[in-house]
Amino acid sequence: MVRTPLTPEERERGERLGRLLREARGGRSMTEVAASAGISAETLRKIETGRAPTPAFFTVAALARALALSMDELAGLCAPAAV
Structure with a gap:
């Protein structure tokens, strides 16, 4: 593929x-948040640095839950800027 x-x-x-x-x-x-989300610290590091720009939905959902963020809020803040 x-x-x-x-x-x-x-x-x-x-x-x-x-x-x-x-x-x-x-x-x-980073280790604390990653463990709380059920992912590796290396995965979180890659996401935070932009080296993994398209993480899986369930990974983002787990991080949002661990950080007490709303998925709606995250989606809105990550949306492309209006031109």
């Missing part, structure tokens, strides 16, 4: 998601 390259907009959206998650994590350690 060949994966199609991500568009610049998809990469930018992934970077926004990473920034939002990093900000929501605040003073909590």
